[in-house]
Every structure is written in structure tokens, then in C-alpha cells.
Amino acid sequence: KAGVTQTPRYLIKTRGQQVTLSCSPISGHRSVSWYQQTPGQGLQFLFEYFSETQRNKGNFPGRFSGRQFSNSRSEMNVSTLELGDSALYLCASSFYRQETQYFGPGTRLLVL
Amino acid sequence: QQPVQSPQAVILREGEDAVINCSSSKALYSVHWYRQKHGEAPVFLMILLKGGEQKGHDKISASFNEKKQQSSLYLTASQLSYSGTYFCGTEQASARQLTFGSGTQLTVLP
Numbered sequence: 001k002a003g004v005t006q007t008p009r010y011l012i013k014t015r016g017q018q019v020t021l022s023c024s025p026i027s028g029h030r031s032v033s034w035y036q037q038t039p040g041q042g043l044q045f046l047f048e049y050f051s052e053t054q055r056n057k058g059n060f061p062g063r064f065s066g067r068q069f070s071n072s073r074s075e076m077n078v079s080t081l082e083l084g085d086s087a088l089y090l091c092a093s094s095f096y097r098q099e100t101q102y103f104g105p106g107t108r109l110l111v112l
Numbered sequence: 113q114q115p116v117q118s119p120q121a122v123i124l125r126e127g128e129d130a131v132i133n134c135s136s137s138k139a140l141y142s143v144h145w146y147r148q149k150h151g152e153a154p155v156f157l158m159i160l161l162k163g164g165e166q167k168g169h170d171k172i173s174a175s176f177n178e179k180k181q182q183s184s185l186y187l188t189a190s191q192l193s194y195s196g197t198y199f200c201g202t203e204q205a206s207a208r209q210l211t212f213g214s215g216t217q218l219t220v221l222p
Contacts, residue, residue: 004153033210042114043154043199043212056209090153097208101144103153 002027004093004104012110018079021107025072025093031055032074033101034066037088046089049074050097078109086111113138115202117213124190124220132185132216134200143176143183144201144210147194154199157185187218195220 005024013019025032034046045058049068066076078085088108092101115136122130142161146154160176160183171188187194197217201210
């Protein structure tokens with residue numbers, strides 16, 4: 001079974017731009033969670049989607065948003081990028097909510 | 113609220129044992145353990161649900177003390193492949209989302 005895939009793997013943007021990251025969960029998994037990982041703050045929860053609905057949201061500004069499609073694929077969007085948004089963005093999927101989460105390889109975003 | 117992991121870093125020789133602790137001030141529903149190698153995604157190790165059960169596979173096991181809201185990860189007879197950063201993720205019954213600790217960097221030397 002294929003694992004979680006994320007695209008793109010690397011991204012360079014400038015301040016003020018927006019970015020969309022994509023995550024395809026493991027086949028059959030219905031829950032997708034997004035995390036931001038930085039050396040200073042560690043792994044921080046962004047949001048969780050299940051059945052196309054956002055179920056939980058972490059403590060991030062409204063510039064961070066996401067959605068989930070009927071095939072469970074998920075996208076996250078960051079608008080008006082700031083330098084501090086540079087990070088590794090990880091998505092994780094699970095069959096059901098709050099079961100074992102399997103992480104994708106991540107998208108490394110650099111904001112200049 | 114972020115769980116507290118200790119120690120922050122540990123260096124071992126092959127064959128030695130290590131214990132990594134994770135504690136929370138909140139009542140926990142579950143504890144998840146992951147290992148992340150440099151430049152790679154976190155890899156799931158095990159999940160423990162409230163009830164104090166102990167789990168393990170190979171030479172890695174973990175326990176969850178529900179009364180103390182603490183979990184410990186035990187690595188016995190460590191191998192070079194155990195090197196990496198270990199994260200605990202905690203989930204509260206009232207807020208079903210994973211909150212990760214800051215990680216414990218484990219280095220196993222030959």
C-alpha cells in the first residue's frame with residue numbers, strides 16, 4: 001500500500017505570496033492532519049480534516065487554511081506569507097480520527 | 113498544552129538501554145510515540161491508551177501511567193538504527209488532537 005504523499009517536496013516563495021500544499025493520504029484513510037515543524041517550535045498541530053470537514057484547529061492565524069476533498073485528499077493554503085512561515089509542513093493520515101497517524105515526507109517551505 | 117519530554121538528548125553505546133519520559137499536566141486519553149531521523153518524516157512506533165497498558169515490539173516498549181499522566185519509552189540493547197529524535201504526542205479526551213513534545217535526540221554510537 002502506498003504511503004502518504006505530499007507535493008511539492010520543496011518550495012521557495014517570497015513574503016506576501018500565497019502557497020498551496022497538497023497531501024494524498026494512504027488509500028482508505030479518511031482523516032488528514034497537518035503539522036508545522038520548525039527547529040524552534042517543534043511539531044505543532046495546524047488542523048485536522050475528516051469527511052471533508054475541519055474537526056480541529058491549532059493555534060495558528062487565519063492565514064492558514066485547508067480543505068479536504070471527497071477522495072480524502074487534502075490541501076492547505078497559507079496566504080500572505082511571512083518569513084516565520086518557513087518550515088517543514090507535514091501531513092499525516094489515519095483511517096479514523098485519532099488513530100495511528102502515518103506521516104508523509106513533508107513539504108519544505110522557504111520564505112525569502 | 114505541550115507535554116514535557118526528558119531528557120532532551122542522550123548518547124548511548126550500542127547495546128545500552130535508554131528511557132525517555134513524557135509527562136503532561138492534563139488528563140490524557142492516549143500517548144503516541146514517533147521516531148524521526150534527520151531529513152525524514154516521523155515514523156510511528158506505538159500508541160498507548162489510558163488504562164496503563166504497556167506495549168512493545170522488538171526491543172522498544174512503552175508504558176502509560178494514567179494516574180501520573182506520564183509515559184515512558186524503553187529502548188533496550190540499543191542498535192545504531194535507533195538513533196534519531198523521539199517525540200511523544202499526547203491526546204486529551206476533551207481535545208482530540210495530538211500535541212507533541214519537543215523531542216529527545218538519541219544518538220547510538222558503535
